Amino acid sequence: MKKVVTEIGEKKGLDFLINNAGTTKRWRAEDLSEEYWDKIHRLDLDAVFYMSQYAYPYLKKSKHVGRIVNISSMAAHLGFEEVVPYCSTKAGVTGITRGLAIEWVNDNILD
Incomplete structure (x- = not known):
């Protein structure tokens, strides 16, 4: 993830980021494994934070107002x-x- 954001950000800059990842599987809570819990949280939650963090320096430098849209x-x-x-x-x-x-409103970034 970081490599792609850095590559794009350094070559062209970034004006916006849309975090739209999400997956699920129907399981009753008492039957969930720790591995499944961790997998869903890595994709649906951790990726949102890290993609935003990786995009931050490029969004901050945007000629426009940097935007992050989280679904x-x-x-x-x-x-x-x-x-x-x-x-x-x-x-x-x-x-x-x-x-x-x-946190980022004064850094030229709106969420």
Whole structure:
């Protein structure tokens, strides 16, 4: 991930980032393995944070206002059965979005 962002950012710059990754599988919470929990969180949550972090220096230098669009889900607010890991990651995406919006607002970046 970092290599691609760096390559694009250094050659052309970045004006925006859209984080739209997400996957899930229907499993009851009591049957989830730690490996599955970790896998979903790496893709649906960790990737959002790290992609934003990798894009930061290039978005900050944008000639326009740098923008980050994070795609979450109603699952972040409502919760749904048999997709608890997905619900938790999308709630985390909402938290990351709010936190970065406050932290980076003075750095030419809007979330």
